Amino acid sequence: MTENSASAPLLRLGTRESPLAMAQAIETRERLCAAHGWELSQVELVTVKASGDKILDRPLADIGGKALWTKELDQWLGEGHVDACVHSMKDVETLRPEVFMIGAILPRADRRDVLVGAESIADIAQGARVGTSAPRRAAQLLNHRPDCEVVGIRGNVATRLAKLEAGEADVTFLAAAGLERLGQSDVGVALDEDTWIPAAAQGAIGIECRAEDTRVRELLSAIDDTPSHAEVLADRALLEALGGNCHSSVAVDSRFDDARIHMRAVVFSPDGQERVEGKVEFAAGVAAGPQSLACDLLGRSSYNIRKHFGQPA
């Protein structure tokens, strides 16, 4: 083999350039190379700056939502500058362009939130300032601890920890998966999923490609993890059925077991005062499961997440 052919990329992977996004892209590259017997140099990582990383002074929900994480990468994928894009599935909007598809979901990491700055929710000091810009984390915290004050903090994991250190907030939440991927698993205390429910698809890395690109679809299918993929699709089906967006305070935990999904979900009002919880079990891939749970939750909550944001109820 000539040097030239060894270094020609077999796949160009688009990624955001934050340290966490890079760690996820590197993991994806390693899995692809292991599955196909490639050299690392044969997968090219192409970094793209996302609007979500540029605008840090306002909550994501106010400036365009989750689309700001994928807008630039979508353009690169659509135009063929990259073959696939690596995403934290938690950050990917529920409705995606039809020309794209999720080619693979990697084995899911720890889906829990980590609390930083206190040993448990009960141990948070009275009236503490809780730094988060995520509606779900804010509402869930206020539901347990209405005495706390929520202050918005944004930025990547390191920035958020620095802001906490600098006293901008007393406690904060981070995803265990993100800390793990950055080699910072020693930070904070993971919150038990029985009492503190994660975000849809938290801890899942997804790789999107063009639906028509059979070569890339085939390559990605080798690194797809069936249980993780089924859980992510289930979580996303619930969000879609709820009509939620990044303003929504929805927590959901789907567990794949023997081709079935056991799903538990909670809808909070933004102030955390209302908490409506439900469960459903269904054969993985059957949309009626998440749809019936969504109807049940919407029917029991006085706070209608769709009506509130001016979308058709």
Ligand SMILES: NCc1[nH]cc(CCC(=O)O)c1CC(=O)O
């Ligand atoms: N909100 C940003 C974001 N998107 C994905 C992760 C972590 C990784 C994951 O959940 O897969 C994080 C950081 C965090 O919430 O602490």
